[in-house]
Amino acid sequence: MLQPLLSAKTQFWKIAKRVTQKLAAIAALVLLGGLLSATLVRMAPGFDADERELDPSLSAESQLALRQSRAGEHDILRFYASYLRGAIHGDLGTSHALGQPVQSLLRERWPVTLRVAGIGLLLAWILASTLAFTACLWRLPAFEIFGTTVSGAFLCIPAAVLALLSVILNAPGYLAIALIVFPKIYRYSRNLFAKAYAMPHITAARARGLSETRILACHVLPIAGPQMIALAGITVSIALGAAIPVEALCGLPGIGQLAWQAALSRDLPLLVNLTVMVTLVTLLANSGADVMVYMLARGES
Amino acid sequence: MNMSKPGRPAFSQFLFCVAFLSLALSAVASAQSGGELRFCLRSEPKTFDPLLVDDDSSLSIRYLTGGVLVRLNRHTQELEPDLAESWKLSKDGKQITFKLRTGVTFSDGSPFSAEDVAFTMQRLMDPALHSSTGDAFRSSSGAVTTKIIALDQIAITFPAPIAGLDRLFDQVAIMSAHSPKKEAAVLGPFMVAEYKAGSSLLLRRNPSYWKKDSQGRRLPYLDSIRLDIQSNRDVEMLRFKRGELDLINVIDSDYFDRLAASSPGLAHDAGASLDSDFMWFNLVASAPIPDYKRAWFRSTNFRRAISEAINRNDLARIVFNGHAQPAVGPVSPANKFWFDSNLKAETYRPDAALNLLQADGFHLQNGALLDKAGNAVEFSIVTNASSKPRERMAVMVQEDLGKLGIKVNVVTLDFPSLIERISQKFNYEAAMLGFRNVDLDPNGQMNIWLSSAENHAWNPQQKAPETAWEAEMDRLMRAQASAADPKKRKESFDRVQEIVAEQVPFIYLVNQNALSAVSSAVQGADPGILSPQTFWNADRITLNQTKRASR
Numbered sequence A: 001m002l003q004p005l006l007s008a009k010t011q012f013w014k015i016a017k018r019v020t021q022k023l024a025a026i027a028a029l030v031l032l033g034g035l036l037s038a039t040l041v042r043m044a045p046g047f048d049a050d051e052r053e054l055d056p057s058l059s060a061e062s063q064l065a066l067r068q069s070r071a072g073e074h075d076i077l078r079f080y081a082s083y084l085r086g087a088i089h090g091d092l093g094t095s096h097a098l099g100q101p102v103q104s105l106l107r108e109r110w111p112v113t114l115r116v117a118g119i120g121l122l123l124a125w126i127l128a129s130t131l132a133f134t135a136c137l138w139r140l141p142a143f144e145i146f147g148t149t150v151s152g153a154f155l156c157i158p159a160a161v162l163a164l165l166s167v168i169l170n171a172p173g174y175l176a177i178a179l180i181v182f183p184k185i186y187r188y189s190r191n192l193f194a195k196a197y198a199m200p201h202i203t204a205a206r207a208r209g210l211s212e213t214r215i216l217a218c219h220v221l222p223i224a225g226p227q228m229i230a231l232a233g234i235t236v237s238i239a240l241g242a243a244i245p246v247e248a249l250c251g252l253p254g255i256g257q258l259a260w261q262a263a264l265s266r267d268l269p270l271l272v273n274l275t276v277m278v279t280l281v282t283l284l285a286n287s288g289a290d291v292m293v294y295m296l297a298r299g300e301s
Numbered sequence B: 001m002n003m004s005k006p007g008r009p010a011f012s013q014f015l016f017c018v019a020f021l022s023l024a025l026s027a028v029a030s031a032q033s034g035g036e037l038r039f040c041l042r043s044e045p046k047t048f049d050p051l052l053v054d055d056d057s058s059l060s061i062r063y064l065t066g067g068v069l070v071r072l073n074r075h076t077q078e079l080e081p082d083l084a085e086s087w088k089l090s091k092d093g094k095q096i097t098f099k100l101r102t103g104v105t106f107s108d109g110s111p112f113s114a115e116d117v118a119f120t121m122q123r124l125m126d127p128a129l130h131s132s133t134g135d136a137f138r139s140s141s142g143a144v145t146t147k148i149i150a151l152d153q154i155a156i157t158f159p160a161p162i163a164g165l166d167r168l169f170d171q172v173a174i175m176s177a178h179s180p181k182k183e184a185a186v187l188g189p190f191m192v193a194e195y196k197a198g199s200s201l202l203l204r205r206n207p208s209y210w211k212k213d214s215q216g217r218r219l220p221y222l223d224s225i226r227l228d229i230q231s232n233r234d235v236e237m238l239r240f241k242r243g244e245l246d247l248i249n250v251i252d253s254d255y256f257d258r259l260a261a262s263s264p265g266l267a268h269d270a271g272a273s274l275d276s277d278f279m280w281f282n283l284v285a286s287a288p289i290p291d292y293k294r295a296w297f298r299s300t301n302f303r304r305a306i307s308e309a310i311n312r313n314d315l316a317r318i319v320f321n322g323h324a325q326p327a328v329g330p331v332s333p334a335n336k337f338w339f340d341s342n343l344k345a346e347t348y349r350p351d352a353a354l355n356l357l358q359a360d361g362f363h364l365q366n367g368a369l370l371d372k373a374g375n376a377v378e379f380s381i382v383t384n385a386s387s388k389p390r391e392r393m394a395v396m397v398q399e400d401l402g403k404l405g406i407k408v409n410v411v412t413l414d415f416p417s418l419i420e421r422i423s424q425k426f427n428y429e430a431a432m433l434g435f436r437n438v439d440l441d442p443n444g445q446m447n448i449w450l451s452s453a454e455n456h457a458w459n460p461q462q463k464a465p466e467t468a469w470e471a472e473m474d475r476l477m478r479a480q481a482s483a484a485d486p487k488k489r490k491e492s493f494d495r496v497q498e499i500v501a502e503q504v505p506f507i508y509l510v511n512q513n514a515l516s517a518v519s520s521a522v523q524g525a526d527p528g529i530l531s532p533q534t535f536w537n538a539d540r541i542t543l544n545q546t547k548r549a550s551r
Helices: A002-043 A062-070 A075-086 A104-139 A141-156 A161-169 A173-197 A200-207 A214-250 A255-264 A270-301 B004-031 B057-064 B115-125 B165-169 B233-241 B251-264 B290-300 B300-308 B312-319 B350-359 B388-400 B414-425 B442-449 B468-482 B487-503 B545-550
Strands: B038-039 B071-072 B080-081 B082-087 B095-100 B145-150 B153-157 B190-196 B200-205 B224-229 B265-270 B276-283 B324-327 B363-365 B368-370 B378-384 B405-413 B430-435 B506-518
Touching: A002 A075, A002 B251, A062 B233, A075 A270, A075 B487, A075 B545, A104 A141, A104 A214, A104 A255, A104 A270, A161 A214, A173 A214, A173 B368, A200 A214, A214 B200, A255 A270, B004 B442, B057 B200, B057 B224, B071 B165, B080 B082, B082 B165, B095 B115, B095 B165, B115 B145, B115 B153, B165 B378, B165 B506, B200 B363, B224 B265, B233 B251, B233 B506, B251 B265, B251 B506, B265 B312, B276 B388, B290 B363, B300 B350, B300 B506, B312 B324, B312 B506, B350 B363, B350 B414, B378 B388, B378 B414, B388 B405, B388 B430, B388 B506, B405 B414, B414 B430, B442 B487
Parallel strands: B038 B224, B378 B405, B378 B430
Antiparallel strands: B071 B080, B082 B095, B095 B153, B145 B153, B190 B200, B200 B224, B265 B506, B276 B430, B276 B506, B324 B506, B363 B368
16 A cells, blocks of 8 residues: 555656756746847847937937937846846836837737637647548558648748738638648658558557557557657747748737847847747747656556 | 600609719718728837827827827928917017917817917927927927917927928827826827727727818718738738728839739829938948048049939839839929929939049949059948839949949848948948938938938038038028028028039939829828828718728
8 A cells, every 4th residue: 555655656756856857947948048039139230220210300319319228238148137137027128119018018919829820730730630640541542642742832832922822812820820830740640650550569450350440549649649749849839930920921910920020120128028938838838748748658657 | 644644754853853862862971971991001000109209100190190280281282270270480480379279179078278289399398208209399409488378379489490390380299288098188080999909900080070071060071990000011902902901001113003004093193202212322431441442432523423324214114113203302303392493313324424433533444443543443232121122223223333334232131230330330332222201391301411410321420521512511401490581491402402413422313103002982082292192181081882892
């Protein structure tokens, strides 16, 4: 009685330790990502320039005030320290380009991206895994050719072109994201399913007359599952990356559009916050996938 | 039967009249039954505070929502009374007295009076505000004073004379001194009803708007205006063609021609605008460029030769498909009062250009132009990557100058990088840009022509004028700024235009035409050359719902 309890306790602590390590690594990476982003923006040409400098109606005093408004960003370490101090107190700074608090901008825009990228990701997964599974299950050359051609075509088309097509065809933005993410999922999952279905014990199971649903649930998914979960984590970052051109071109007011505007105007406070946010989401998604795979592996052992 | 015979025509005539009247009435009703006008802003408005406006989108919103004391008629270019019934300028040009309209209220119902004008002016002239609208009123240091003579009369006194003072009030949207709604309480035809960040803006009719039409009907006719935020011009045009938008305020010549080919009635070319495209050489003494190149750029003959070697007619014809005019100078011919009609656009004379260069010791060798010391004449032109017409112009200039043996490299940069190069690091040889002129009065160009100014692009912030002609321009610009008599001001500024033509610090290339697209459902729009081109009379625009439905 005592032995299983001790074992469960040990297992809990092991998982807790792993989760803590992961969270610490995430925090370190997020902080580093933010600093790296700030440094890159600071070094970018035109960092210190403001379009209003060319406005002839501005007096010399106003021009000077304009330049001084960015003076605090010249020393990047000092800027970052002050940014972190503000972030702890809930102040993420003010966007230069839009003149609004970054916090409110992120609050307004994040749900749009979450919806667009979320639906796009879901559609991509449904489409890709259905196609991959069907191709492996029926092993018809037509399916194989169709899947490879379609995924290959979408893999070749730049994300911006797919976004423009969605504008021209009046299609929703999430469809463009789905088509950008789809080929990456399809190709990987198709290979995983193909390898799983080629294993001898699945051939034996088929010979014994096991139903395809049972083969999939009991034999294929346990083999392909952990890698599919890892892929899910990666596709979150792919979808977020795709959201930038899609939102910018389709005029969707999300984080992607904001990132595009911020990059064009060298908006340091906004760019640092966006980098921190996107890094955090990506790392959490990947780490979540890692933890799930680890727990599955532990469960099996 | 007999009885009915004579009655038939009468009855049919009656029916015809009824039908005609009902048709006419329904046409009027459909034209003036409110509705929602839809068009795009190219970027997110940076502010709703009318005194802090300095971007195009915020300008459009201020124009549609703000009430001003005097309004510049975008068609006649004349000032017209608005919230001020009349106004009077003092002889010394330092004071302006307004007689205000009575019975006017803000959109929240609070009454409009001289107190609001005083509040607006005091806030506008606060040096800590750094408002570009306020800076236009700043001709010297010292406080601006406001004196409320009566609730409908106010005198505003400035520390020094301000040229074209009354016209500047076209940009000052009056704010309420007492309303708790602050900038949300407006005096213009529309008010901001809804703002979806990054997506759209809804302006609703201001029920308290004071203007009425000739039949005594309250303006504006429209119920609302929906402004979608859309930076992509392809998408904007696509949506216009689909009938999702009613107008495009400014369109490029390529889009214009495509639209004119498919729907000729919808594309409007109002002629040459006030905007100009030009190039200039870097004359800054500390600029990181070789001394021999600086010597070329500082030579008037060199600059004149480059100007004469550029075929402006070709630029207008090829780059803008004929929707541009060769530029004459700092003032577009579209500016009826301030344009110096004695000046003509530089004609394309490559032979004369070569003669000018030879006078400076340049010579041709194996098809390449060399200076006195044998250095090959080569320079780069930086321009912004986001403007396709400007990129194409730079390439055409490259071709034109290539015929003289001059090698030109075209460098396109994104806007922040370009600004950094031309206004902070001065790390460029020649630059090509455009000037979007929203002010007819040349006083708005003081910061360009004064040698000490930040925007004196070719050699800014000079402690003392480095050349005699720049000293003369300083004197003339100050003279026009301090003179009250418009004729004297024009004389001074005409001379500035002549100096620019002689010394060529800016090589003016073209004045683009004001091109716009207006749906057939929009009635009463009169696209012009002054901003905002298509909706300057938004309070009188109507929508024909039948035509809109058929699009």
